[in-house]
Amino acid sequence: MPDESAVTVVTIAHGRHDHLVRQREVLREVAAGVPHVVVAMEDPEIGRLLEGDPDVVLREVPADALGLPLAAARNLGVATAIDEGAELVVLLDVDCLPGPDLLRRYAEAARAAPGDMLCGPVTYLAAGVRPTRAAELTALTSPHPARPAPPDDQVVRTADHDLFWSLSFAVTPATWARVGGFCEEYVGYGGEDTDLAWSARDRGVGLCWVGGAHAYHQWHPVSAPPVEHLQDIVRNARIAHRRWGRWPMSGWLTAFAERGLIRWEGNDVKVLRDPPSPD
Numbered sequence: 688m689p690d691e692s693a694v695t696v697v698t699i700a701h702g703r704h705d706h707l708v709r710q711r712e713v714l715r716e717v718a719a720g721v722p723h724v725v726v727a728m729e730d731p732e733i734g735r736l737l738e739g740d741p742d743v744v745l746r747e748v749p750a751d752a753l754g755l756p757l758a759a760a761r762n763l764g765v766a767t768a769i770d771e772g773a774e775l776v777v778l779l780d781v782d783c784l785p786g787p788d789l790l791r792r793y794a795e796a797a798r799a800a801p802g803d804m805l806c807g808p809v810t811y812l813a814a815g816v817r818p819t820r821a822a823e824l825t826a827l828t829s830p831h832p833a834r835p836a837p838p839d840d841q842v843v844r845t846a847d848h849d850l851f852w853s854l855s856f857a858v859t860p861a862t863w864a865r866v867g868g869f870c871e872e873y874v875g876y877g878g879e880d881t882d883l884a885w886s887a888r889d890r891g892v893g894l895c896w897v898g899g900a901h902a903y904h905q906w907h908p909v910s911a912p913p914v915e916h917l918q919d920i921v922r923n924a925r926i927a928h929r930r931w932g933r934w935p936m937s938g939w940l941t942a943f944a945e946r947g948l949i950r951w952e953g954n955d956v957k958v959l960r961d962p963p964s965p966d
Contacts, residue, residue, distance in 0.1 A: 689797050689859065694721055694790050695773035697764035699748075700781040701728040701755055704736055706905045709819055711740065713784045717821045721790065724767045726760040744771065754875025754919050761853070761879075762868045769860045776863065779902065780854040783809065786828075786901035787821045788839070793857040796842045796897040803844065803893035804866070804884075805857040807900025808836040814906045824903050837898035844895045851884035851894055855902040866892055872926050875919030881935040882927055912942035921949060921956050928954070 696714065700707050707725070714723060719742075726746045727733040737743045746767055748760040761778060768776045775797050779785060789807060796805050808830035818824055830836035834850055837843045858866070866887045873879035887894065913920070920939055927935045934940060940956065943949045950957050 689774035689794050693772070693774035694718075694794055695768035695771060695776055696721060696723045696785075696790075697726070697761070697768055697776055697778045698723065698781050699726045699728060699757065699760040699764060700733055701730045703781045703907070704732065706782050706907070707733070707736065709817070709905065710779070710781065710784055711737070711743070712819050713821055713824075715742070717785055717787050718790050722768070722771060722773070724764045724771075726764040726767075728755050728757070728760050751874045753922070756871070756874055757876075758869035758873045758879040759871045762871065765858075765863055765868065769863070773860070775857055775859055777857045778853060778855070780904070782905045782907060783855055783902040784818065784824060784905065785821075786824055786899075786903065789855070789900045789902060792839070792897050792900040796895060796900070797857065797859055799842055800844065800893065800895045801859060802862055802865075803895045804851065804862060804887055805842075805895050805897050805900070806834070806851060807855045807857075807897045807902055808834065809852075809854050809902045809904050811904045812906050816906065818903070824901070827903060828901055830901070835896040837896055839899035841898040842895050843898070844893050846894075848884040848888040848894050849881070851880060851887075853880035853883070854904065855900070857897075857900075862892060865890055870926075870930070872930075873923045875923065876913065876916035877920040877939070878923030878927050878935050882930065885927075885931055912939045912946075914943070914946075914948065917943060917948055917958065917961075921958055924956065 724744045729750050810829050869879050870882050
């Protein structure tokens with residue numbers, strides 16, 4: 688089973704250059720020498736940004752006319768990590784900074800629960816909070832209340848795969864092969880991580896929450912609901928409904944309907960008008 692020396696981090700990126708630079712700074716501090724596969728999506732500047740970084744393996748995913756190919760980019764990143772010899776792959780959102788013990792705790796959890804997908808708690812940082820060193824992160828720890836946050840020395844298995852999120856998670860190559868990776872029908876924002884979790888549940892792969900594997904989400908503007916991604920969300924929700932017979936992202940879809948942006952028509956959703964500017 689993997690130890691920290693056999694871990695590879697995977698990040699997909701489009702824009703958010705300041706966030707990526709801070710992520711690299713913190714990773715160098717907490718995990719010097721750990722390989723980091725960065726997959727650029729329609730952003731040639733990322734290659735220039737990371738030029739000369741000896742720990743980075745840069746990949747680029749082909750563009751898709753429908754939107755950012757998030758699922759395909761993550762699959763390419765994991766495939767690259769496994770081809771490079773990773774025994775544990777940690778997928779970390781470009782907005783997330785790794786806590787001091789994130790990689791160690793994921794490696795320990797992979798030894799305790801080798802066949803499961805592993806998720807760690809994520810703290811959302813406030814606007815204006817821009818830590819660049821790991822020592823600054825611990826005092827900021829306040830995990831998102833909508834997800835489990837076990838004590839730092841515990842791993843808790845859950846039957847609720849709907850809680851999975853792709854901000855910070857880890858898998859062994861064997862578990863990844865069993866789940867099958869992200870479905871690349873999903874393009875643009877929303878749905879691909881829910882589909883991955885449902886595939887895991889369908890194939891008997893458990894989901895564990897790993898205490899102490901803290902990540903820290905750097906602030907950026909958001910809208911609630913994310914009306915700027917309306918078309919992507921509806922298109923991807925339809926894909927999930929066709930594949931699984933149920934609707935994902937139901938809270939967002941309900942909010943869109945309440946705003947008169949969509950209408951339910953039997954087993955389908957119709958977009959009624961273009962969304963306004965985000966709140």
